Amino acid sequence: MSGRPTTDERREDLIRRLARVREAIARACAAAGRDVAEVDLLAVTKTIPAADVAILVELGLTDFGENRAQEAAEKVGEVARLAPGAAPRWFFVGGLQRNKARVVAPWVTRVESVDSARLADALDTQVRRAVEQGEREGPLPVLLQYSVDGDPARGGVARDGLAALAAHVSGLDGLRLDGLMAVAPLGADPDRAFADVAAAASALRDDHPSARVLSAGMSGDLDVAIRHGSTCVRVGTALVGERRLASR
Numbered sequence: 001m002s003g004r005p006t007t008d009e010r011r012e013d014l015i016r017r018l019a020r021v022r023e024a025i026a027r028a029c030a031a032a033g034r035d036v037a038e039v040d041l042l043a044v045t046k047t048i049p050a051a052d053v054a055i056l057v058e059l060g061l062t063d064f065g066e067n068r069a070q071e072a073a074e075k076v077g078e079v080a081r082l083a084p085g086a087a088p089r090w091f092f093v094g095g096l097q098r099n100k101a102r103v104v105a106p107w108v109t110r111v112e113s114v115d116s117a118r119l120a121d122a123l124d125t126q127v128r129r130a131v132e133q134g135e136r137e138g139p140l141p142v143l144l145q146y147s148v149d150g151d152p153a154r155g156g157v158a159r160d161g162l163a164a165l166a167a168h169v170s171g172l173d174g175l176r177l178d179g180l181m182a183v184a185p186l187g188a189d190p191d192r193a194f195a196d197v198a199a200a201a202s203a204l205r206d207d208h209p210s211a212r213v214l215s216a217g218m219s220g221d222l223d224v225a226i227r228h229g230s231t232c233v234r235v236g237t238a239l240v241g242e243r244r245l246a247s248r
């Protein structure tokens with residue numbers, strides 16, 4: 001293949017990929033005895049251009065995940081221009097620096113990567129500011145990012161810090177604690193990893209019954225995550241391919 005595919009080729013490609021991802025989710029739900037309606041599909045669009053996101057919007061997807069604040073902010077604006085009238089929802093799924101809380105506060109639907117009280121405080125401050133200025137409505141739903149292996153370099157809060165962070169977040173007016181997000185560690189057995197994640201999510205719900213979201217599972221392990229109770233799979237590669245935006 002040479003050069004960029006045409007918009008029509010890309011559209012056909014995305015239609016096929018989306019059908020395969022939906023089938024994989026349906027199969028995993030059937031195998032786990034769960035209703036497909038319990039599992040949301042979050043399309044991780046971090047590496048693809050706004051034009052592709054606009055196609056996914058046209059194909060009926062509503063929820064998109066990004067992991068870099070600046071790239072996301074630009075894409076949010078471009079998609080709004082390319083798909084006027086659509087109301088895409090933007091989820092933040094990557095490490096967020098505290099000084100970027102202000103960049104995401106006006107448009108982000110949910111931040112899934114809260115792993116410290118300081119980040120929670122920065123988001124709380126910027127969300128309350130954005131609400132005051134009429135840039136957004138209501139508190140920001142957040143998930144705590146749980147680290148299965150406790151390796152601080154890869155983000156996430158370890159098991160022994162989870163309860164304290166949850167208590168802190170639930171005391172902030174600008175945030176709403178909705179649940180847990182986790183990534184299976186590279187090289188780990190996903191079955192064991194997601195069993196551990198499910199136990200952490202269950203412990204969180206014991207203290208905070210409304211924190212029911214479990215964001216777990218990506219292209220390669222969504223079936224295992226669904227078996228362990230995931231309510232939201234974050235799918236990038238399987239849905240959008242390896243196509244990369246030029247690095248900025």
Ligand SMILES: *Cc1c(COP(=O)(O)O)cnc(C)c1O
Nearest residue numbers: 044093218219234235236237238
């Ligand atoms: C990139 C990314 C995904 C999607 O991963 P794929 O393997 O491409 O499906 C999911 N979650 C997070 C946090 C990511 O950074």
